[in-house]
Amino acid sequence: MLWFIIIIILLVVGAVVFYISTYNNMVKSRNWTDEAWSQIDVQLKRRNDLIPNLVSTVKGYAKHEQDTLEKVIKMRNQLVEMPTDNRQATMAASNQLTDSLKSVFALSESYPDLKADAEFTKLMEELTNTENKIAYARQLFNSSATRYNNQIQTFPGNILAGAHNFQKVAYLETPVEEKVAPKVSFE
Amino acid sequence: MLFEQIQENKRKTVYVMIGFFALVLAIGAALGYLFMRNLISGVVVAAILAAIYMAMMIGNSTNVVMQMNHAIEIHDAREYPDLWHIVEDMAMVAHVPMPRVFIVDDPSPNAFATGNDPEHAAVAVTTGIMARLNREELEGVIAHEVSHIRNYDIRLQTIALALSAVISMLVNIGSNMLWWGGGRSRDNDREEGASNVIGLVFSILLLILGPLAASIAQMALSRNREYLADASGVELTRNPQGLINALLKIANSEPMQAADPSSAALYISDPFKGLSRPGAHLFDSHPPIEDRIAKLRAM
Numbered sequence: 001m002l003w004f005i006i007i008i009i010l011l012v013v014g015a016v017v018f019y020i021s022t023y024n025n026m027v028k029s030r031n032w033t034d035e036a037w038s039q040i041d042v043q044l045k046r047r048n049d050l051i052p053n054l055v056s057t058v059k060g061y062a063k064h065e066q067d068t069l070e071k072v073i074k075m076r077n078q079l080v081e082m083p084t085d086n087r088q089a090t091m092a093a094s095n096q097l098t099d100s101l102k103s104v105f106a107l108s109e110s111y112p113d114l115k116a117d118a119e120f121t122k123l124m125e126e127l128t129n130t131e132n133k134i135a136y137a138r139q140l141f142n143s144s145a146t147r148y149n150n151q152i153q154t155f156p157g158n159i160l161a162g163a164h165n166f167q168k169v170a171y172l173e174t175p176v177e178e179k180v181a182p183k184v185s186f187e
Numbered sequence: 188m189l190f191e192q193i194q195e196n197k198r199k200t201v202y203v204m205i206g207f208f209a210l211v212l213a214i215g216a217a218l219g220y221l222f223m224r225n226l227i228s229g230v231v232v233a234a235i236l237a238a239i240y241m242a243m244m245i246g247n248s249t250n251v252v253m254q255m256n257h258a259i260e261i262h263d264a265r266e267y268p269d270l271w272h273i274v275e276d277m278a279m280v281a282h283v284p285m286p287r288v289f290i291v292d293d294p295s296p297n298a299f300a301t302g303n304d305p306e307h308a309a310v311a312v313t314t315g316i317m318a319r320l321n322r323e324e325l326e327g328v329i330a331h332e333v334s335h336i337r338n339y340d341i342r343l344q345t346i347a348l349a350l351s352a353v354i355s356m357l358v359n360i361g362s363n364m365l366w367w368g369g370g371r372s373r374d375n376d377r378e379e380g381a382s383n384v385i386g387l388v389f390s391i392l393l394l395i396l397g398p399l400a401a402s403i404a405q406m407a408l409s410r411n412r413e414y415l416a417d418a419s420g421v422e423l424t425r426n427p428q429g430l431i432n433a434l435l436k437i438a439n440s441e442p443m444q445a446a447d448p449s450s451a452a453l454y455i456s457d458p459f460k461g462l463s464r465p466g467a468h469l470f471d472s473h474p475p476i477e478d479r480i481a482k483l484r485a486m
Contacts, residue, residue: 032282039279125268125269125272128272128322129272129275132273132276133272133275133279136276136277136279136280137279137280139280139425140279140282
């Protein structure tokens with residue numbers, strides 16, 4: 001009889017420990033995805049702050065490229081006004097901005113003075129840095145999201161996930177050309 | 188494929204580490220047998236020495252290793268913005284804290300990581316690597332180094348370094364004592380007979396071959412870990428070509444001057460280009476670059 005009680009107690013303790021650790025792991029994984037998203041968010045804001053400087057620097061050298069510059073400004077403002085809780089739309093807008101930034105950097109090839117400008121070189125490194133950080137943070141977000149989604153969809157996590165309302169996280173789509181050569185390089 | 192490689196590597200590492208510890212204890216036992224007539228006390232002394240050494244190395248390894256390799260710390264993005272930003276990127280995607288960053292003034296391209304755990308880690312690159320590699324290639328190299336940090340290879344190398352130091356210290360003590368005629372008295376030897384002679388010969392052999400075995404073990408550890416760091420580095424950048432190009436550039440360059448011989452195993456590629464020991468692959472700290480590139484191409 002004593003043995004029977006001990007076994008029951010051990011089983012209950014085991015189940016509770018298992019429950020707690022599974023729950024905590026799921027919370028931890030979800031926090032990882034949120035953390036990765038906040039990394040992206042920080043970099044998006046930083047890039048938005050850098051773009052006015054870039055435009056004013058480029059303007060001084062390339063007066064006839066008004067269209068390219070206006071497009072960048074338009075894309076940037078669109079991203080600034082967008083509420084960041086819609087992750088998919090934010091990333092889509094961000095990808096468009098990345099594309100239009102590429103065309104600004106391409107200008108440096110036709111304007112040697114611009115390419116030699118110290119301020120422009122510095123901005124180029126800063127923007128390359130934010131672009132890469134966005135790409136890497138997105139990669140981190142997606143791998144964290146995969147981990148989290150696996151946890152809440154496989155047994156026995158799915159039971160806990162149902163009981164505590166853990167929602168599946170949607171992946172951030174990678175732009176097509178980045179799948180071939182993943183990182184942006186403005187060099 | 189990558190997962191199995193990691194598992195295989197972890198298993199091999201465990202074997203080598205066990206062998207390493209056993210070697211330290213065996214040398215301790217040999218010393219005990221020779222000079223204290225007692226295997227156990229020798230083993231205890233060796234174990235205590237190893238523990239003290241490891242505690243010392245683990246506490247302060249980064250500063251020691253950086254000083255040995257003439258590395259200078261940089262504290263922000265001002266001097267080498269691209270390097271600083273790439274280290275930030277790789278630390279972020281590998282989910283480790285930002286390591287300390289060092290520069291070694293040497294025209295030969297190379298890099299290494301060291302430290303005890305991801306919270307106390309450092310990466311160092313040479314000025315040569317900054318001059319010759321483009322951003323993509325540098326990313327491949329830094330991803331490799333950050334993988335060493337994330338996989339705890341840096342701690343493994345630190346422990347291996349400490350154990351090798353303990354072994355060479357024990358052997359030094361032993362050979363000094365033998366030279367000055369310490370140890371067992373002659374009449375005892377005569378009484379105990381043939382089994383004693385075998386024990387004596389075996390102990391002395393162990394003292395001679397110990398350091399050799401230690402460096403073979405250290406190099407074997409390092410060789411395995413290089414493949415693993417290449418593979419997990421590519422997992423971070425998703426771009427094998429960057430690392431391939433970097434390795435090619437590093438392979439086709441002159442040997443380093445600032446590197447310290449005992450930390451050769453830490454570097455991404457043998458800093459001495461195998462010049463010190465031609466032909467003896469058992470002592471290579473790194474797998475051949477062609478093999479590493481072939482593995483990367485297959486990914």
